[in-house]
Amino acid sequence: MTLLKVDKLQVCYQEIVAVRDLSFSLAAGESVALLGANGAGKTSAVEAIAGLIPVKSGSVFFEGEDITRRSASDTARRGLSLVPQWRELFSNFSVEETLIAGMAAARDREPRTLDEIYELFPALAQRRTQLAGSLSGGEQQMLAIGRSLIGRPKAILLDEPSAGLAAGIIRFMVETISRIRQTGVALLVVEQKLELAQALADRCLVLSVGRTVLEGPMREAAHMEQIRGAFFE
Amino acid sequence: MSEFIMLLLGGLKFGAIYSLAAVGLIALHKATKVVNFAHGGLVMLGAFGAYLWIVELGYPYWLAYLIVPLIIGVFAATLEFTLLRPLRRADLFATITATIFLGIVLSEAYRMAYNVEILAVPVFWKGSPFFLGDVIVTRDQFWVSAGALIAGGISIAFFRYAPAGRSMRAMASNVRGAQLCGYSMDQMTGLAWFFAGVLAGLAGVFAAPSKGVSPELAVSIISAAFVAAVVGGFDSLLGAILGGLILGITETFAAAYVSSSAKGAVSFLLLFVVLLWRPEGLFPERAGRNV
């Protein structure tokens, strides 16, 4: 069943077209990677899908409903949650309060419990009362994902979850995200790091300067070289 | 000595009013980044509302503390919805100047309706004053000081712990992050203005007996609230309360020991000194880096 359908999406940043003609769909429980170098338009694409920035043309359907012009808060409440590239946490909220804030997205759903999130992220459990602004990069990323997850979204858009993180944390992140997948949440992962995307996604789309240059299943080795080549174009 | 204490208590009463006004101003600023120069006008309308309710209409006094703030809250939210929403995309300069002139509109509109110089409102708690040794404490002093401070405290607690307060703080901290949590910017902004209006109205009802209702109340309150906010630390709600108390007490002592006109100078000198010496305020909140 198609959960998210993006059709000929065009997103403009000032008058420059950041995303041209992006089309793809995401089925329930599926995991897709959106790859490409910086400036390729990946962040603009997911932010437009999530409703943070306006869509120039094209449409976005979630669970069959047209959410193209909907606000970010409305999209979040419908169950399409974005974990943005810069995390956008609340620096003087504690870990626990941040998670409670995230529950606001669960309007017609039962939010997850705090314990469920703490179980996934033991490091957060140890730092319940610590302020988000004082957490390390990896902990902040976990908190951002936790905040998104607690609203029991049906699909999560992850924008560069590994940005600025050390190798050890990234491994943990991959494991955790795989566990999240197992709960049935669909994922769209935006990434620059190929290997990471490979571990997380079934399919991938490679963007270059706003356009899709490659699309297909992740696993095939032949694709890896093509993808790397596409990066340096 | 007893004179000193009585002056202190007198200053405390006015300080409590300033504190409550400042909390409303700061809460709105925290949530929306707007410094509402018309906040004083809203307090004046609150005082006027108290006059209408108690003196003109003769309804029960205690109800004024509930009804008037609600009405002013709705009025403030309406103002935001009609006039200021188009300004949300505009720059800070436009918003600040718009609120400055909006404040004048409110004072002038009131002056048009009620040409009389100062309207008097009776005190809430009538009766003979209390005696603590040589110190005389009027019931009004006690009621206003305690009431306004408690109201301020409850507001801070609401802002800090209630779900609605959390949503406003989230919006204050990171608008995008708040939206991604499912908080609607429009609703949150309207709520913040309602909250600020309620506090303004309440401050007005508390202030009416001691300050009287007049257009000048608007200017004097916004100045006092602003000074209290800066002295306390502009984004700190607790600082606003403490700043208000410091201001009220300093003013009263200046009026008693220096001269009555020094009263006006004091608040501004306090502002000036704090801005130059410690611009972040005396009790600032820990600033967090945006993550």
Next chain:
Amino acid sequence: MSDRIAMLTKSFAPSCLIALLLVGGFWVGPYPQYVIAFTMTSIVAGAGLAMLVGYARCITLASGAMLAIGAYSSALLALNGVPFLWALLAAVAFGLVAGLLLGVPSVRFRSHNLAMVTLVFQAVVILLIREFKTLTGGAEGLRTLNPNVFGISISSDVQYLVLIALAAIAVLPLISGLLLGAFGKNLRALASNEVGSRAFGISVEKHLIVAFVISSGALAFAGALNAPRQRIIDPDSFGIILSIFSLAGPIVGGLGSLWGGIVGAATMRLLPEFLRPVADYTELVLSSMVVLTIIFMPKGIVGTALSLVFGRKAVARTALTIRSTSAATPAIRPSQSETALVVENLSVSYGAVKAVDDVSIAIPAGSIFGLMGPNGAGKTTLLNAVSGFVTPRQGGASLFGKPLLKMPIHHRIGNGVSRTFQQVAIFPTLSCRDNVIIGLGHNSIPAVLARSVADVLSTRRSQEEARQANEALESVGLREFADLPAKLLSLGNQRRLEIARAIVSRPKLILLDEPVSGVSDEEIETIAKLLRRLNRELGVTMMIVEHNISFLLSLSDYVTVLGQGRVLAQGTPDVVVRSQEVRHAYFGEERSA
């Protein structure tokens, strides 16, 4: 020559308006003459406020105090036998000093804090006037005398009108000249983008202080001229309400425009005359009008009228062929063996996070040096440290041997360092040419004031600056947009404009922060060619931070890759690309062995 005539005409146009009003005044009765006289003084005040509020975007609530200072000082001097013209001059002097007293502590603040500091000043001045009863007459007021000019006692409305007109005609060109010239442009620049202003030598604080001083002088001038005709001056009439309605002038007339200040001030002065039938409602009507103007007509009267008449020009975004820079100004061509920039063990921290961790690089003179790395690697932070926008925790940097880090930002342009910004920091309301002229860096206060005079007189110096700017615009392909406001340009063209501004001073080192971010593919190619050409022709060393890997690798002579604040690899592009560290940073590949 025609430029000179145009500039002089613009500077004297407000005086011509005064002259017209004077002529018109001869045909009307005494009361209208009285009104016209006050309108003339309000025009002078309006010009002063255009400078502070309209151009520099400072919210001032101290106008009433400044008007009071002018009124009281001239009135008191006149009462003590001083001839009016000397009293007027003294009043202006007091105004200038008051402006300095207000400006110096105020300029560290912005927006609402600035407004409140000016409110303090306002309140204290009025309070002092009220308190010093023996001198000023206190709250009851002070009677003023008819002005005594060259032995003539000015008593009739016509005489008064002539006096005011002559005084205004004399003073207005001074203010309008400053606003039309370099000073006004710098004010508009710093009001729209402080960061870009500082980078090119504009000391924001000093410019604002000068704006406070001059506008206060103009207000004192107006107050002094009004006082005799007001018969009695009292402190309450110079209160906060007067300040607020003075503030309304530039807002209603139109910000960023001299004529906006003039038209707005005149409007605010004249409207009450038309509201006589509903005199009680005057303040209500005026303030409502201001609120509605801010919301529905944000450009003000003059701004809205101009955009209705001229409309918005669409700017073509075609890629233009780029011609070579002219050989007229020889380039500084440093020898290849010199090192332009040396960074040693630089570390920058944000709280607990080490954004830049012990980085050392050496950029050979005349080369193009690329700085790349994944998100959060510290590239922009490093660039900000070198350009002075961020203070490193430790380490050093030197430019051709000269230590760099202790230099304040606005000195760096004078030492040969210029830069572009990740988020384009051009000045949207200024023309492209004016944007580039600021890039020349002659922005110390004495230089700016001298240049303003030069601009009005259209001297050779001023024309030379314009020529250099045109040349820089030509070399980036934007020559035909020279007169257009920079905000009309597309993003790609705005980035080119930034490059033009960065090269016009023939710097030794240019720091480019993501010069092709958000730009279309065609433009990326053009900008790459442009930068290469500028580098070869001008011999200027370039350090470029970019995410676009192919752009950077094809353009750079040398590359450093940062990862998590540390240097991962350095060398020529082909070497760096093959480095395992780099591949790991970008692709997460496991390091072999």
